[in-house]
Amino acid sequence: MMNDKDIHGQKEQKCLDYVRERFKAHKDIELFGITIEDYEELENILKNAKALPHSSNFPDFLFDNGYIEHFQITASKVTRKGAKQQNEYAQYRKKTDAEVEAFEKEVTNNPHYAGEYQKISTFKYPEHNYHYLSRSLHSCWEHHIQSLNAYSGEKDVGVFMIDFPEHDIEMYEEVYKGLEPKTRFDGLREPQRFHDYRLSRDKIMLDYLYGFKEQIKYVIYICTEKIEIIRLDRIPEMKKLLPWPFAIVGMLGTTQFESVYSVFVSECKRKIEKNNE
Numbered sequence: 001m002m003n004d005k006d007i008h009g010q011k012e013q014k015c016l017d018y019v020r021e022r023f024k025a026h027k028d029i030e031l032f033g034i035t036i037e038d039y040e041e042l043e044n045i046l047k048n049a050k051a052l053p054h055s056s057n058f059p060d061f062l063f064d065n066g067y068i069e070h071f072q073i074t075a076s077k078v079t080r081k082g083a084k085q086q087n088e089y090a091q092y093r094k095k096t097d098a099e100v101e102a103f104e105k106e107v108t109n110n111p112h113y114a115g116e117y118q119k120i121s122t123f124k125y126p127e128h129n130y131h132y133l134s135r136s137l138h139s140c141w142e143h144h145i146q147s148l149n150a151y152s153g154e155k156d157v158g159v160f161m162i163d164f165p166e167h168d169i170e171m172y173e174e175v176y177k178g179l180e181p182k183t184r185f186d187g188l189r190e191p192q193r194f195h196d197y198r199l200s201r202d203k204i205m206l207d208y209l210y211g212f213k214e215q216i217k218y219v220i221y222i223c224t225e226k227i228e229i230i231r232l233d234r235i236p237e238m239k240k241l242l243p244w245p246f247a248i249v250g251m252l253g254t255t256q257f258e259s260v261y262s263v264f265v266s267e268c269k270r271k272i273e274k275n276n277e
Contacts, residue, residue: 009051009060011070011072012051012060012061012070013051015070015161015163015222016046016049016060016061016068016070016161018222019046019161019220019222019227020046020047022227023042023043023046023227024046028225028226028227029226029227029229030200030226030227030228030229031229032200032228032229032230032231032234032238033230033231033233033234033235033237033238034229034231038218038231041157042218042229044063045063045066045068045157045159048063048064049061049062049063049068050062050063058144058147058148058150058151059147059148059151059153060161062153062154063157064154065154065156065157066154066155066156066157066158066159066217067151067153067154067155067157067158067159068159068160068161068220069144069147069148069158069159069160069161070161070162070163071140071141071143071144071160071161071162071163072140072162072163072164072165073133073136073137073140073162073163073164074132074133074136074164074166075128075129075130075132075133075136075164075166075168075169075197075250076128076132076166076168077132128166128168128169128250128251129169129249129250130169130248130249130250132250133164133169133197133248134204134205137162137205138208140162141160141208141209141212144160145212145215148215155215157217157218158215158216158217158218159216159217159218159219159220160216160218160219160220161219161220161222162199162219162220162221162222163222164196164197164221164222164223164224165222165223165224166196166224167195167196167224168250168251169196169197169248169249169250169251170193170194170195170196170248170249170250170251171192171193171194171196171197171198171201171202171246171247171248172191172192172193172246172247172249173191173192173193173201173244173245173246173247174191174244174245174246174247175189175190175191175244176191177244177245191244192246194225195225196223196224196225196226197223197248198223198226198228199219199221199223199228199230200221200228200230200238201242201246202246202248203239203242203245203246206230206235206238206239207235209230209232209235210232210233210235210236212232213232213233213235216232217231217232217233218230218231218232219232
């Protein structure tokens with residue numbers, strides 16, 4: 001039986017494997033401040049990083065001259081019991097899976113059962129907003145920096161791998177901010193819009209991360225649509241390409257619908273149909 005530490009270690013390994021796969025395939029990867037030499041270094045880091053035997057220790061992965069530390073952030077409210085969305089979704093998932101499993105057992109134990117089964121379940125996501133997201137990122141970052149400061153191993157190259165698996169934050173580039181209201185400027189500049197949170201466009205958060213450039217060389221940020229790799233000491237160059245701010249908002253009232261539909265035919269009916277063929 002797996003314990004919490006085993007599950008914790010699997011989550012980090014799964015995230016690293018996902019980044020490795022995408023990086024190798026040149027798929028869904030966006031690089032910021034990365035040179036050819038940096039790319040080759042990242043390639044070696046991802047290839048050679050090995051998990052520590054005790055997953056609760058810092059860091060999660062080691063390579064020759066550095067480490068990778070993983071953590072997950074949320075845009076939902078966090079209490080002493082953890083992130084509200086993750087806790088509520090875990091309860092929903094447990095209840096829904098148990099209901100489907102119970103029905104499958106009923107059919108297995110009753111070979112003469114015939115009928116239809118349909119289950120439609122819904123999960124309404126709790127409120128998400130940038131305030132919760134910013135607080136989560138700051139809190140997790142500072143916690144892991146404290147662990148880094150206490151770490152006595154090799155740390156020439158530090159990598160923080162930030163996982164944001166939620167899709168309830170949107171970003172919209174405010175290219176028309178400060179211009180004459182209700183005035184058209186057709187085709188001059190279309191604003192960027194993202195249906196998830198992009199760390200690379202958040203100048204406030206980039207400024208915060210830049211303050212740790214002496215300790216952390218790369219941030220690998222995983223969201224629902226892309227993987228962003230940022231070299232922290234080159235953030236000032238990035239910001240030159242971000243002349244406008246982004247509005248960052250949470251999507252309210254997002255609901256997940258899930259449907260399971262099956263038709264079961266009794267053994268007697270199967271035999272009759274087979275004999276009539």
